[in-house]
Amino acid sequence: MRIEDFELERFFAKYEFAVRHLLCASDVEGWPMADLLALADAETRALWDGLTLGYTEAPGHPLLRAEIAKLYSTIAPEQVVVFSGAEEAIFTVANVALEPGDHAIVVWPAYQSLHAVARAAGADVSLHELHASEGWALDPDALRRLVTPRTRLIVVNAPHNPTGSLPTAAAYRAVSDIAAEAGATFMSDEVYRFLESDPAIRLPAGADTGVHGASVGVMSKSFAMAGLRIGWLATRDQALLDKAMRFKDYTTICASAPAEILSLIALRSRDRVLARSRAIVDANMRLLDAFFERQAGRFRWVRPVAGSIGFPELTADIPIDQFAQELLAAEGVLLAPASLFGHPGNHFRLGFGRPSLPAGLERLEAYADRTLR
Ligand SMILES: Cc1ncc(COP(=O)(O)O)c(C=O)c1O
Incomplete structure (x- = not known):
């Protein structure tokens, strides 16, 4: 199999753990292990204390699968x-559906990976382009025009990376x-x-829209x-499930035993887990609202409505790649320019799932004040 380099992941491999201010991470600040274990109930505590490190059940721990199913x-x-x-899960679905x-x-x-894996699997891929001028809205009529007699997979990402947008329920x-x-x-x-x-704006899960629906979820983002490294596929398409299981025999066989139990603990306390994530994002959004108001002549964005990332535009007269590079050298602040997504706009991805955002944002603003008109 030949697959193109994953530009964003290569970028993170170089910078993620080396910079002072990471302003483009997409995840929410990771939970401390001790805090997570404190959420265990009697059953999950016993599972954790008695855990042996053998192989696990290939489709996943039965209790974990039951807990994940409750999300649908x-x-x-x-x-x-x-x-x-x-x-x-993405790698598997693209390979078995196409x-x-x-x-x-x-x-x-x-x-x-949402388009690169499909291409590497030998499929022709049409991109349905979202536009800032349209609020990054999904356009079902335009998407319909891309359908061919060979179309076997349609991929959406909602809430959306990198824009933080969410389609309307009708468009979805x-x-x-x-x-x-x-x-x-x-x-x-x-x-x-x-x-x-x-x-109130949460969409139905893809898996709940029909037998042809396949939801991909993960512990990484909203669940922090x-x-x-625990994710999942949920679908009522039995043929897809069967093919996915056969494919998984060649990727990881089964998931990590400790990670499955820790995921179970987290999902059983999901209201608390999600409340922590929401609180971090809300606090950062208040700072960002003020930032974009003060910096209106230099930056603008379609305000994200969901998730922990957005895709602002640098409107000042300097290419974002150059600005991001000079900002990194001067202040140790990392932004992810649109070019990492193959996008030609003067946008960059901003992540606001980390409590460390205020310090990085302060450095960004000081630099913008110093260098931009
Ligand atoms: C839209 C989207 N899908 C999938 C992933 C992969 O998630 P994970 O790294 O937890 O496997 C990411 C990670 O950034 C993502 O943003």
């Missing part, structure tokens, strides 16, 4: 497969229906789900536990 309204525990991160010569439609800009439903009509899998990457600014 139509999914049974047997319709959940646990993977090592959302990344493995044959060489098939066609996939992927919302864009996007987390690169319409795209699921387009996939159903085309006989395609509707893969919905929902790794930022449950981190909506208002629970990226180090667990």
Whole structure:
């Protein structure tokens, strides 16, 4: 298999653990292990204390699958497969849903694996482009025009990376229906789900929109536990589940035993886990609202409504790649320029899931005040 470099991940490999101010991470600040264990109930505490480090059940620990199934309204525990991160679930779905010569439609800009893996699997990929001028809105009519007789996979990401936008329920439903009509899998990457600014705008899960729906979830983002490397696929499509299990025999076989139990503990206390994430994001959004108001002549954004990231635009007369590089050298602040997403705009990804944001934002603003007109 030949696959293109994952630009954003190569960028993080170079900078993530080396910079002073990480202002572009997409996850929420990781939970301290001791705090998580303090949430265990009697059953999960016993599972943790008595854990042996053997192989685990290939589709995932039965109790974990049951807990994940509760995040959906139509999914049974047997319709959940646990993977090592959302990344493995995406890799698997693209590889088993697509044959060489098939066609996939992927919302864009996007987390690169959503389109790169489909292409590497031999599919033709059409990108459904979202535009800042339209509030990064999904356009079902435009997306429908991309469908071909070979379309077998339609991929959305809601809440969306990198923009923090969320389609309307009607648009989301319409795209699921387009996939159903085309006989395609509707893969919905929902790794930022449950981190909506208002629970009232939360979309139905992709898996709950129809048998052709396939939700990808993860502990990394809204649940703030990226180090667990636990993700999942939830779908009522039995054929897709079967193929995914057969494929997984060649990737990881089964998930990490400690990570499964820790994920179970977290999901059983999900209200508390999510409240912590929401509190971090809300506090940072208040600072960012003030920042974008003060810096209106230099930066603007479509205010994110969900998730822990946004995709602002540098409107000052300097290319974002140059600005980001000079900012990093001068202040140790890391932004992720749009070029990492293959996007031509003067945008950059901003992450606001970390309590350390205020210090980095202060450095960014001081630098902008010093160097931009
Ligand atoms: C939209 C999206 N999908 C999938 C992933 C992969 O998640 P994980 O690294 O937890 O596997 C990410 C990570 O940034 C993401 O933003």
